[in-house]
Structure formats: structure tokens, C-alpha cells
Amino acid sequence: MNTHADRLQAVQERISHLVREYGTLRRKATELEAEVRDHHRKEEVLRARVTELERENEVLRKGRSAGGGTTDPGTKERIDELVHEIDQCLALLKA
Secondary structure, three states, rough: OOOHHHHHHHHHHHHHHHHHHHHHHHHHHHHHHHHHHHHHHHHHHHHHHHHHHHHHHHHHHHHHHHHHOOOOOOOHHOOOOOOOHHHHHHHHHOO
16 A cells, blocks of 8 residues: 555655746746847837938938038038947847
């Protein structure tokens, strides 16, 4: 009889272990799902920022071409800053 009792005890211990492991894995899955949602939100923000910067860059380029090539001081620097910021956003999206 002792063998059946030992087996039953082993099965109960294994079930308890599996239940604890399941709980741990569920918590981890929930954390990962929250992290994924957070990354998606950040990606949306970065994509919106890239779109905004591209529009602003286009306006500056059109302004430069409409002005016959003469621009206000600092316009080229501002365009370079915008291009750099767009590149940074794209790099973050790829990361």
C-alpha cells in the first residue's frame, strides 16, 4: 500500500509544482504583453514624429526652392537637424 501512497504523493507534488510554474509563466506572459503594447505605442509616436518631421522638411525645402536658392541664415542647419532627427527616429524604429 505504501507504494500507491508514495506515487500519489509524488503526483500531487508534481501537480503543485506545475500549478506554481503555470502561475509564474502567466505573470511573465502578462508582463510581456504589456511591454509589447508599450513598444507599439512608442512606435506609433515615433512614426507620427517622423511623418511630422518629413512634412516640415518638405516645407523648408519648398521654401528654399521658391526663394531662388537664397535662404534665411540657419535654414540649412535646421534642415540638417530635421534630417538628423528623422534618421534617429528611423533608427529607433528599426531597433
